[in-house]
Amino acid sequence: MRDFYDVxxxxxxxxxxxAAGYLAGAGLxxxxxxxxxxxxxxxxxxxxxxxxxxxxSRYSYLVSLLPDKIVADLGLSLELxxxxxxxxxxxxxxxxxxxxxxxxxEGTATRESFAALTGSDTEYEAWQDFYGSVGQLAEVLAPTxxxxxxxxxxxxxxxxxxxxxxxxxxxxxxxVEQRFADDTVRxxxxxxxxxxxxAGLHDESLIQNRCFxxxxxxxxxxxxxxxxxxxxAVTDALAAAAHRAGASVVTNAAVTSIEADGTRAAVTxxxxxxERTVDCSYVLANVAPTTLAALRGQPVGVKPEGSQxxxxxxxxxxxxxxxxxxxxxxxxxxxxxxxxxxxxxTAYGEAASGALPTVPPSEVYCHSLTDPSILSPSLVxxxxxxxxxxxxxxxxxxxxxxxDAARAESVSRVLAGLESCLDEPLEPCIARDADGxxxxxxxxxxxxxxxxxxxxGHIFHGDLQWPWSxxxxxxxxxxxxxxxxNIMICGSxxxxxxxxxxxxxxxxxxxxLELRP
Numbered sequence: 456m457r458d459f460y461d462v463x464x465x466x467x468x469x470x471x472x473x474a475a476g477y478l479a480g481a482g483l484x485x486x487x488x489x490x491x492x493x494x495x496x497x498x499x500x501x502x503x504x505x506x507x508x509x510x511x512s513r514y515s516y517l518v519s520l521l522p523d524k525i526v527a528d529l530g531l532s533l534e535l536x537x538x539x540x541x542x543x544x545x546x547x548x549x550x551x552x553x554x555x556x557x558x559x560x561e562g563t564a565t566r567e568s569f570a571a572l573t574g575s576d577t578e579y580e581a582w583q584d585f586y587g588s589v590g591q592l593a594e595v596l597a598p599t600x601x602x603x604x605x606x607x608x609x610x611x612x613x614x615x616x617x618x619x620x621x622x623x624x625x626x627x628x629x630x631v632e633q634r635f636a637d638d639t640v641r642x643x644x645x646x647x648x649x650x651x652x653x654a655g656l657h658d659e660s661l662i663q664n665r666c667f668x669x670x671x672x673x674x675x676x677x678x679x680x681x682x683x684x685x686x687x688a689v690t691d692a693l694a695a696a697a698h699r700a701g702a703s704v705v706t707n708a709a710v711t712s713i714e715a716d717g718t719r720a721a722v723t724x725x726x727x728x729x730e731r732t733v734d735c736s737y738v739l740a741n742v743a744p745t746t747l748a749a750l751r752g753q754p755v756g757v758k759p760e761g762s763q764x765x766x767x768x769x770x771x772x773x774x775x776x777x778x779x780x781x782x783x784x785x786x787x788x789x790x791x792x793x794x795x796x797x798x799x800x801t802a803y804g805e806a807a808s809g810a811l812p813t814v815p816p817s818e819v820y821c822h823s824l825t826d827p828s829i830l831s832p833s834l835v836x837x838x839x840x841x842x843x844x845x846x847x848x849x850x851x852x853x854x855x856x857x858x859d860a861a862r863a864e865s866v867s868r869v870l871a872g873l874e875s876c877l878d879e880p881l882e883p884c885i886a887r888d889a890d891g892x893x894x895x896x897x898x899x900x901x902x903x904x905x906x907x908x909x910x911x912g913h914i915f916h917g918d919l920q921w922p923w924s925x926x927x928x929x930x931x932x933x934x935x936x937x938x939x940x941n942i943m944i945c946g947s948x949x950x951x952x953x954x955x956x957x958x959x960x961x962x963x964x965x966x967x968l969e970l971r972p
Contacts, residue, residue: 468496506889
């Protein structure tokens with residue numbers, strides 16, 4: 456440990472490690488300070504259930520926005536594996552149990568699935584036209600994420616004006632209703648606009664539009680991939696890159712204050728050996744903006760509010776589906792539950808009025824079908840599978856009075872929704888741990904805040920912003936700057952933050968290197 460570093464990075468989540476890799480690689484003395492006993496923040500793989508050798512992606516769980524350029528620049532030893540299925544949506548209609556299948560890449564089975572559900576090729580053709588247009592927008596946007604911000608006017612000139620107006624200037628619900636007629640198809644499209652974002656589809660703030668955009672622009676394709684070895688493998692690769700570059704990392708160190716005057720700075724933390732202060736030239740804050748304000752002794756402002764329920768399960772086998780479809784195919788992608796367009800809007804309305812959604816929309820991901828390495832060989836041989844369930848429209852306010860009771864009821868409702876798609880009860884399919892308990896773990900926004908320090912349990916550290924500057928005055932900046940020249944935000948709260956992307960870390964590092972003499 457030194458008494459002075461060129462850069463101190465507060466928070467050892469994935470963005471902090473990305474920044475450390477770049478800055479230490481550029482020759483700057485770099486220290487990462489992390490309050491937990493390990494790095495990674497929400498990007499971790501952990502053995503959740505006692506006596507069960509399964510390492511689950513406990514919090515964040517898929518990767519899309521991490522640019523291939525960052526992987527190459529830092530020499531990351533990391534495999535991101537494509538899923539064979541994009542999504543599967545069980546539907547009961549006209550007395551029949553069906554499933555809307557979207558392959559990756561889309562083929563004959565996808566077209567036939569749309570036709571079986573809707574009665575013609577019209578919806579699938581609308582689907583292809585819509586995502587073709589969005590794909591063109593993604594190709595334009597993706598390269599700009601690692602560059603200084605451009606203005607909205609400049610960006611608008613590069614894309615189809617009709618699509619720009621529909622996606623950027625009008626509520627996303629209008630676009631969905633204009634392009635699609637089927638309630639289920641509408642819901643499959645709309646769900647990307649409310650993952651981690653509490654909003655109605657016609658919300659005038661357009662935060663749902665921004666959420667949708669970020670879900671579709673990763674690397675110009677929008678594909679969400681499974682990290683082999685779990686999310687912890689992403690952290691391990693980034694930590695190894697930071698160490699190779701020469702960065703230092705201290706864990707079990709809870710930062711208590713940050714001071715900066717634009718030229719010099721000091722970071723103080725409490726660790727196992729008591730209080731320690733280190734001086735530096737720059738501070739990169741890999742924490743939420745409200746947390747940074749508190750550490751600087753400034754007014755915190757409005758606390759973000761997370762809006763999701765995360766459930767982790769281990770199954771002894773995949774359950775049979777009422778549709779009769781092969782569960783190994785149906786669960787290979789994103790498995791939508793109660794996410795029709797009308798169901799999304801109903802659930803939002805109930806939650807906004809202060810009630811738990813009666814029929815909560817949710818999504819299921821079976822990572823072990825794509826990456827069995829997260830299970831021990833014996834679990835793989837016996838047919839065990841992991842399930843991650845992401846419940847939509849569970850704002851923190853619903854858990855404020857009694858977190859434990861609201862968690863239990865929420866889990867019951869979400870799993871009941873899953874069971875409604877099955878041809879057998881769910882519980883007999885759930886594995887048990889060494890103590891005989893069902894392998895089920897749930898995290899509310901309050902639990903997430905307590906576990907990984909995200910204020911309000913908000914997985915993006917706050918509302919997402921457009922990935923450009925609203926006006927010319929912000930163009931040319933990196934979107935990481937604060938009111939003090941030598942403090943920058945390098946986490947999900949950066950202008951182009953959110954998800955496991957490394958964008959905040961990369962952009963803060965580039966901004967700092969531009970400032971350095």
